[in-house]
Amino acid sequence: MQSSVLFSSKPAWVRAQYSTSPVDTNPMAATVPGPGPGPKWAQKTITLPPHRRGCHLVTSQILKEIRPDLSEFKCGLAHLFLQHTSASLTINENYDSDVRDDTETFLNKIVPEGRSAPWKHTLEGPDDMPAHIKSSMFGCALTVPITDGKLNMGTWQGIWLCEHRDAPTARKVVVTLNGI
Amino acid sequence: MQSSVLFSSKPAWVRAQYSTSPVDTNPMAATVPGPGPGPKWAQKTITLPPHRRGCHLVTSQILKEIRPDLSEFKCGLAHLFLQHTSASLTINENYDSDVRDDTETFLNKIVPEGRSAPWKHTLEGPDDMPAHIKSSMFGCALTVPITDGKLNMGTWQGIWLCEHRDAPTARKVVVTLNGI
Amino acid sequence: MQSSVLFSSKPAWVRAQYSTSPVDTNPMAATVPGPGPGPKWAQKTITLPPHRRGCHLVTSQILKEIRPDLSEFKCGLAHLFLQHTSASLTINENYDSDVRDDTETFLNKIVPEGRSAPWKHTLEGPDDMPAHIKSSMFGCALTVPITDGKLNMGTWQGIWLCEHRDAPTARKVVVTLNGI
Numbered sequence: 332m333q334s335s336v337l338f339s340s341k342p343a344w345v346r347a348q349y350s351t352s353p354v355d356t357n358p359m360a361a362t363v364p365g366p367g368p369g370p371k372w373a374q375k376t377i378t379l380p381p382h383r384r385g386c387h388l389v390t391s392q393i394l395k396e397i398r399p400d401l402s403e404f405k406c407g408l409a410h411l412f413l414q415h416t417s418a419s420l421t422i423n424e425n426y427d428s429d430v431r432d433d434t435e436t437f438l439n440k441i442v443p444e445g446r447s448a449p450w451k452h453t454l455e456g457p458d459d460m461p462a463h464i465k466s467s468m469f470g471c472a473l474t475v476p477i478t479d480g481k482l483n484m485g486t487w488q489g490i491w492l493c494e495h496r497d498a499p500t501a502r503k504v505v506v507t508l509n510g511i
Numbered sequence: 512m513q514s515s516v517l518f519s520s521k522p523a524w525v526r527a528q529y530s531t532s533p534v535d536t537n538p539m540a541a542t543v544p545g546p547g548p549g550p551k552w553a554q555k556t557i558t559l560p561p562h563r564r565g566c567h568l569v570t571s572q573i574l575k576e577i578r579p580d581l582s583e584f585k586c587g588l589a590h591l592f593l594q595h596t597s598a599s600l601t602i603n604e605n606y607d608s609d610v611r612d613d614t615e616t617f618l619n620k621i622v623p624e625g626r627s628a629p630w631k632h633t634l635e636g637p638d639d640m641p642a643h644i645k646s647s648m649f650g651c652a653l654t655v656p657i658t659d660g661k662l663n664m665g666t667w668q669g670i671w672l673c674e675h676r677d678a679p680t681a682r683k684v685v686v687t688l689n690g691i
Numbered sequence: 692m693q694s695s696v697l698f699s700s701k702p703a704w705v706r707a708q709y710s711t712s713p714v715d716t717n718p719m720a721a722t723v724p725g726p727g728p729g730p731k732w733a734q735k736t737i738t739l740p741p742h743r744r745g746c747h748l749v750t751s752q753i754l755k756e757i758r759p760d761l762s763e764f765k766c767g768l769a770h771l772f773l774q775h776t777s778a779s780l781t782i783n784e785n786y787d788s789d790v791r792d793d794t795e796t797f798l799n800k801i802v803p804e805g806r807s808a809p810w811k812h813t814l815e816g817p818d819d820m821p822a823h824i825k826s827s828m829f830g831c832a833l834t835v836p837i838t839d840g841k842l843n844m845g846t847w848q849g850i851w852l853c854e855h856r857d858a859p860t861a862r863k864v865v866v867t868l869n870g871i
Contacts, residue, residue: 344580348551370550370730371708372871374766374838400704406554408590408687410768412836414845416784421647424596429632430643436629437622437644442797449796452789463790464797467781467829469647471848474654474834476592476685478554483685485594488651505836505843507768509689509869511552524760528731550730586734588770588867601827604776609812610823616809617802617824649827654834656772656865658734663865665774668831689869691732 345406345478347511371407373400373508376414379492381499384458386423386431390489394482397506402480407510409482411473414503417462417496419469425489438465438495462495469493477510525586525658527691551587553580553688556594559672561679564638566603566611570669574662577686582660587690589662591653594683597642597676599649605669618645618675642675649673657690705766705838707871731767733760733868736774739852741859744818746783746791750849754842757866762840767870769842771833774863777822777856779829785849798825798855822855829853837870 377396379389393411394401401409413420424430442461443449450460473490476483492502557576559569573591574581581589593600604610622641623629630640653670656663672682737756739749753771754761761769773780784790802821803809810820833850836843852862 344553344555346551346553346580348549369708370552371706372730372766373704373706374836375704400706406552406687408689410834410836412834412843414843414848416782416845416847422596422651423647424643427632427634429630430640433630433632433640434644434647440629441621441801449800450789450793452787452793454787460790460793463784464794467783467794467851470650470830471782472834474590474592474652476554476590476687478685483592483594485596485683487596488594491647503845505838507766507836509768524733524735526731526733526760528729550732586732586867588869602776602831603827604823607812607814609810610820613810613812613820614824614827620809621801650830654770654772654832656734656770656867658865663772663774665776665863667776668774671827 347406370509370511371404374505376503376505379502379504381501382492382494383499384494384497385435386491386493388425388431388489389492390425393490393504393506397508400508401477401482404477404480404508404510407477407508409475409477410507410509411475411490412505412507413471414505415471416466417459418502419466419471419493419495420473420504421469421491421493422473422475422484422488423491424487426487431491438468438493456497458495458497465493465495477508527586550689550691551584554686556683556685559682559684561681562672562674563679564674564677565615566671566673568605568611568669569672570605573670573684573686577688580688581657581662584657584660584688584690587657587688589655589657590687590689591655591670592685592687593651594685595651596646597639598682599646599651599673599675600653600684601649601671601673602653602655602664602668603671604667606667611671614673618648618673636677638675638677645673645675657688707766730869730871731764734865736863736865739862739864741861742852742854743859744854744857745795746851746853748785748791748849749852750785753850753864753866757868760868761837761842764837764840764868764870767837767868769835769837770867771835771850772865772867773831774865775831776826777819778862779826779831779853779855780833780864781829781851781853782833782835782844782848783851784847786847791851798828798853816857818855818857825853825855837868
């Protein structure tokens with residue numbers, strides 16, 4: 332039983348509406364008049380292994396964990412939530428590792444560390460307070476559209492884990508998939 | 512057939528739950544005891560025309576593309592995903608264009624460009640590496656609540672496209688609407 | 692009638708799919724073969740009381756407003772949307788108030804204010820334009836996974852309201868809960 336997803340001319344909406352109504356006169360949505368798959372939710376906590384301080388492309392590591400489930404969604408959203416306050420998730424260039432190195436250079440330049448830094452919170456080491464700030468600058472969560480069972484990112488986009496601490500630590504990511 | 516959305520005294524929850532159960536005793540949710548519309552998904556890729564380097568208010572350009580479909584959602588979320596790594600989407604002031612100009616001034620001040628910049632990734636031009644950094648600072652995605660068929664932003668909020676490259680380029684945005 | 696949520700070995704997906712089909716052979720999803728609860732949406736605007744300029748932990752203030760409804764969701768997403776352009780929401784450390792103070796120090800250092808600042812938009816006071824920039828740096832929205840009726844944040848994570856204006860103002864947050 333396939334979901335009745337409507338494809339129209341480009342730029343096209345992919346639309347789906349679920350209803351138990353035998354007749355649905357809503358003109359904008361494809362309906363599932365009888366039995367058929369409805370909305371799905373899937374949620375899982377994955378662990379990224381320790382990465383050295385810096386920005387790292389982790390798209391394939393994440394896809395390895397979620398691909399079979401992701402492939403079940405025709406249309407939806409994938410939410411990635413890093414459960415930490417001294418690392419971040421961002422989407423950026425997926426090709427040249429220099430872009431990741433330069434971004435790390437930028438973060439270290441913009442957020443001072445060590446004796447010249449004005450931080451009060453120093454108990455957990457000189458890299459800790461800068462790590463917290465960098466985490467809020469880039470954020471700990473991403474939402475990516477799902478289309479035809481895949482993350483619908485642009486050609487040059489990839490998912491980065493930015494590790495802001497000196498001591499490599501395994502990082503947990505709660506992945507939530509929602510769609511049809 | 513209307514969805515049974517419950518409105519109560521302020522600050523009110525608008526609640527809806529879909530069930531095929533003839534009797535639903537869940538006290539917190541309005542139910543649809545019989546036939547009725549269920550959750551909807553709509554997804555579309557729109558193209559924003561080239562904008563010069565800087566911050567631009569694009570709320571009306573985006574609404575023009577999605578308004579008819581948006582109006583079908585009583586309650587939900589609209590997700591906008593820019594498929595690029597050298598531009599960004601953000602929500603900020605929608606009235607005075609000086610705010611957009613000053614934000615561009617800030618971005619250029621904070622992310623150095625040209626000979627004084629420490630970047631290794633320079634092959635695509637002096638504006639390219641700064642553009643990648645700015646893209647992660649502001650982010651490439653937005654999620655906005657939908658209420659009564661409209662984006663439920665504050666009075667002074669608008670959607671900005673921030674173009675970080677010198678050469679104006681058309682930019683693709685995957686829009687995903689989900690709700691009831 | 693309980694939703695058929697499937698728990699498997701760790702790292703486990705929690706999965707649910709809704710269907711009116713009497714037989715569902717999809718091997719990856721637990722199904723609700725007969726009557727049962729379906730997806731739920733809840734949306735509410737809450738008001739955070741005025742906070743002085745700086746970063747504030749507001750997790751408990753927000754939970755107080757949403758906990759009863761949140762507890763109804765087995766799996767889902769909570770979206771928080773600040774309807775303002777001179778404050779921000781971010782997730783960061785929930786224990787040491789020095790982290791919040793240091794983050795405010797950073798923001799004030801990175802975004803100049805007063806006579807040395809290059810801003811054109813000065814009509815609303817010297818703190819206004821910096822406030823707009825800080826709002827886009829940290830963002831006005833958060834999406835947090837819901838698991839077993841709770842926000843599934845890490846041990847040290849909390850929700851911060853960052854007030855970037857000098858004059859304390861009440862701030863509105865549109866909360867949207869979606870899940871099963």
